[in-house]
Amino acid sequence: MRVKKTGRRGEGANPVIGLPLLTQSQERARTEGLRSVTDGRLKLYDGRADNVGRFLELLRRRLTRPLAASLAGCVHCGMCASSCHYFLVRPDDPTMTPVYKADQIRKIFKRHLDWTGRVFPWWVKAASPADDEDLNRLKNIVFGTCSACRRCTLNCPMGVDTAALVRFTRGLLTELGIVPEGVFNVSRDQWETGNQMAVTREEYLDTLEWMREEVEQELGEPVEIPVDREDCDVLYTINPREVKFDPRSIAQAAKIFHVAGERWTMPGWGWDQTNFGLFSGDDSLGGWVAGNVYEAARRLRAGRIVISECGHGYRSTRWEGYDWAEFDQERPTESVVVTVERSIRRGRIRVDPARNAEPVTFHDSCNIARSGDLVEEPRRVLRLVCSDFREMHPNRTENFCCTGGSGLLSMAEYRPLRMEVARIKAEQLRATGAKLVCTICHNCVDGLTDVIKHYKLDMRVVQILELTARALVLPGPDPS
Amino acid sequence: MSRFLHVLENEVQIAALVFLASVYLLRVVWLMRFRSRRMRTYPRGSAAGGVALSLVNISLPWSMESVRRKPFFYVQFVVFHLGVAAAIAATFIIPYAPAFFRLRPAVLAFQVILTAAFLVGLLRLYRRLADPALRLVSSADDIFSLVLMTAYFAAAFLAVPNDHLRREWTLILFFGLTAFFLVYVPFSKIGHYLYYPFTRFFLGRTLGHRGVRPAPRSEK
Numbered sequence: 001m002r003v004k005k006t007g008r009r010g011e012g013a014n015p016v017i018g019l020p021l022l023t024q025s026q027e028r029a030r031t032e033g034l035r036s037v038t039d040g041r042l043k044l045y046d047g048r049a050d051n052v053g054r055f056l057e058l059l060r061r062r063l064t065r066p067l068a069a070s071l072a073g074c075v076h077c078g079m080c081a082s083s084c085h086y087f088l089v090r091p092d093d094p095t096m097t098p099v100y101k102a103d104q105i106r107k108i109f110k111r112h113l114d115w116t117g118r119v120f121p122w123w124v125k126a127a128s129p130a131d132d133e134d135l136n137r138l139k140n141i142v143f144g145t146c147s148a149c150r151r152c153t154l155n156c157p158m159g160v161d162t163a164a165l166v167r168f169t170r171g172l173l174t175e176l177g178i179v180p181e182g183v184f185n186v187s188r189d190q191w192e193t194g195n196q197m198a199v200t201r202e203e204y205l206d207t208l209e210w211m212r213e214e215v216e217q218e219l220g221e222p223v224e225i226p227v228d229r230e231d232c233d234v235l236y237t238i239n240p241r242e243v244k245f246d247p248r249s250i251a252q253a254a255k256i257f258h259v260a261g262e263r264w265t266m267p268g269w270g271w272d273q274t275n276f277g278l279f280s281g282d283d284s285l286g287g288w289v290a291g292n293v294y295e296a297a298r299r300l301r302a303g304r305i306v307i308s309e310c311g312h313g314y315r316s317t318r319w320e321g322y323d324w325a326e327f328d329q330e331r332p333t334e335s336v337v338v339t340v341e342r343s344i345r346r347g348r349i350r351v352d353p354a355r356n357a358e359p360v361t362f363h364d365s366c367n368i369a370r371s372g373d374l375v376e377e378p379r380r381v382l383r384l385v386c387s388d389f390r391e392m393h394p395n396r397t398e399n400f401c402c403t404g405g406s407g408l409l410s411m412a413e414y415r416p417l418r419m420e421v422a423r424i425k426a427e428q429l430r431a432t433g434a435k436l437v438c439t440i441c442h443n444c445v446d447g448l449t450d451v452i453k454h455y456k457l458d459m460r461v462v463q464i465l466e467l468t469a470r471a472l473v474l475p476g477p478d479p480s
Numbered sequence: 481m482s483r484f485l486h487v488l489e490n491e492v493q494i495a496a497l498v499f500l501a502s503v504y505l506l507r508v509v510w511l512m513r514f515r516s517r518r519m520r521t522y523p524r525g526s527a528a529g530g531v532a533l534s535l536v537n538i539s540l541p542w543s544m545e546s547v548r549r550k551p552f553f554y555v556q557f558v559v560f561h562l563g564v565a566a567a568i569a570a571t572f573i574i575p576y577a578p579a580f581f582r583l584r585p586a587v588l589a590f591q592v593i594l595t596a597a598f599l600v601g602l603l604r605l606y607r608r609l610a611d612p613a614l615r616l617v618s619s620a621d622d623i624f625s626l627v628l629m630t631a632y633f634a635a636a637f638l639a640v641p642n643d644h645l646r647r648e649w650t651l652i653l654f655f656g657l658t659a660f661f662l663v664y665v666p667f668s669k670i671g672h673y674l675y676y677p678f679t680r681f682f683l684g685r686t687l688g689h690r691g692v693r694p695a696p697r698s699e700k
Contacts, residue, residue, distance in 0.1 A: 010612065010615075010616040063514055064514055064515055064516060064517060065511060065512065065514040065515065065516045065678075065682070066516075066679075066682035066683075066686075067514075068511055068514040069511060069675055069678040069679045069682055070679055070682075072511070072675050073672055073675035073676065073678070073679040074672075075622075075669055075672045076614065076617050076618055076619075076622050076669070078611065078613060078614045078617075079544075079546045079547075079550075079553070080546070081613055082546055082549060082550070083545060083546050087613070092612075094612045094613035094615070094616040094617075095616070097613045097617070099613075099617050100613070100616060100617050103617050115667060116621070116667045116668070122620065123619065123620050123621050124619045124620075124621045124669075125617075125618075125619035125620075153683065154544070154545075155544050155545055155546035155547075156546075157537075157538055157544070157546075157547070157557075158672065158675070158676060158679050158680070159534060159537070159676070159679035159680040159682070159683040159684070160679055161679075161682075161683055318521070319521055319690060322520040322521045323517055323519070323520055323521075326520070327520065328520045329520055329521045329522050332522070333521075333522075369692075370692060371690070371692070372690060372692070373524040373525065373690045373691035373692055394545065397692065398545050
């Protein structure tokens with residue numbers, strides 16, 4: 001679809017608002033007759049369809065009470081502006097405020113569902129999208145200028161959940177195929193293969209075997225990475241990035257579990273705890289992916305689901321996934337950080353902080369700190385496994401996004417803007433003076449690595465498992 | 481007191497209040513018609529605690545970074561809403577407890593609050609028109625509501641001496657504006673206080689259930 005320049009008042013400075021909708025991947029998926037396309041799970045853009053009408057129908061059908069309250073409750077006070085890293089870096093661009101972004105869906109809500117907006121739209125700035133170009137413009141705002149970090153939500157005096165509104169709007173557009181190509185591609189892979197990096201079962205099993213051999217070699221004793229073993233205490237689920245790009249974290253987890261004597265297994269199916277439905281706003285994808293994990297735990301009668309270090313994966317599997325899948329939680333679901341901390345506290349593993357002597361700081365993942373519940377646990381582990389832990393400021397629920405959140409890493413077209421607004425994060429990192437920045441999120445690993453490279457910072461990204469595995473004191477004769 | 485003012489202070493206000501309550505009731509029914517999802521996860525924290533904290537969040541200025549960074553803005557907020565409370569209180573005190581405003585200190589106290597609120601109203605109006613980010617999102621209703629509130633503070637300032645013998649027009653202006661307000665508010669942004677308990681409840685319930693709120697402060 002070609003897009004004409006919007007020319008709307010105040011939007012001149014926005015560098016992404018006019019980007020076109022690219023549909024080559026969608027065309028290819030249609031031509032290839034992918035199963036997820038033919039059975040209607042993966043939605044494609046149809047330029048001849050009444051997309052605006054469908055958008056409005058979906059808006060009416062999907063709106064929930066909390067979202068309606070957030071749409072109706074905003075008073076345009078502007079307090080959210082200073083909490084947003086996009087606006088902090090681009091203060092002269094009024095389209096970067098959270099309130100402006102949320103208003104793009106709010107004005108449609110007002111025009112079609114709110115009393116005053118339906119009768120006097122001009123009085124309350126209510127408006128309807130005129131055509132697909134308007135929907136594409138909306139796509140660029142909700143996908144390209146917001147990492148859904150929820151900082152504005154926690155800073156809103158009214159309690160308006162702008163991040164939830166952004167995700168909701170993304171979901172409506174995803175249903176019409178009006179999405180960035182990266183979002184389409186990852187959704188396609190997850191629908192088609194059950195994991196978002198299209199890892200095959202063979203690749204998965206081969207990688208586990210490879211890592212098992214690595215750990216076995218390192219420890220010098222037989223080690224298992226069990227798959228589909230029933231009645232274990234721990235069902236360990238991972239991020240496909242670990243299989244595809246950096247399987248060391250699987251080995252680190254295996255080493256820790258082995259030394260701790262955990263009865264654990266990994267599922268042969270339902271092992272991907274990540275969930276692109278969180279980013280695309282597609283609850284059906286979210287429910288299916290999370291449901292795969294829950295079903296695996298039920299099938300294998302696992303004691304608990306343990307989620308490897310992943311921000312959105314933790315949030316999706318621990319919290320939203322149960323709602324999307326309409327699945328009542330049956331067993332504890334926890335981050336591997338909690339499992340590691342428990343093992344240390346109970347004396348099942350011993351750690352030596354001197355082995356991590358470099359200064360380490362901690363980056364709170366937005367999905368875990370502001371939408372999840374883990375802020376102290378990783379810090380407690382870091383204090384046990386590192387000798388020089390220092391806080392980043394601000395931190396915990398006030399931390400800034402790594403700027404790669406909400407799937408932005410997969411949306412290449414928004415990368416220049418993302419790197420520009422990453423200045424806030426770079427300044428935060430630099431001020432710590434740390435050589436290592438630890439995060440419990442794979443997405444943040446990539447996001448922070450981008451920031452470090454772009455702003456030429458002298459540090460690298462690590463995760464809790466890496467630091468714990470390095471600090472691990474193996475059982476044996478006491479050297480003293 | 482003229483018959484006109486008497487009717488305006490009593491019957492008209494009551495009718496307008498009934499209208500306001502009816503529209504609000506319909507508004508709540510409208511909001512409740514949207515579907516809600518029950519929580520299916522084990523709690524990490526307390527949903528009730530989260531809701532309680534969320535509802536009083538506005539009185540805990542240190543709890544939000546946005547407020548900590550702009551303490552003067554918070555002071556403005558407090559003064560503005562004290563002005564609103566004073567003006568609303570005056571609409572009941574004048575007809576039902578007129579003796580109260582025979583006390584000179586009471587009148588003075590109200591006038592001080594209303595003057596401060598009036599000045600804040602002007603400041604906020606300037607901010608809304610001068611700040612490009614706010615201007616971009618502001619609707620006619622946003623600006624009109626602010627002008628109306630600011631004018632209302634001025635009208636309340638003039639009315640609280642309750643001098644219906646020499647300056648009846650001040651009371652007619654105040655109660656005329658009040659009646660207009662009561663009818664207009666549910667359709668404008670001024671009605672945000674209706675949504676406040678809902679937005680704060682929903683957010684507080686989620687964050688409380690997940691153990692995000694109450695949250696530890698950013699550690700120094």
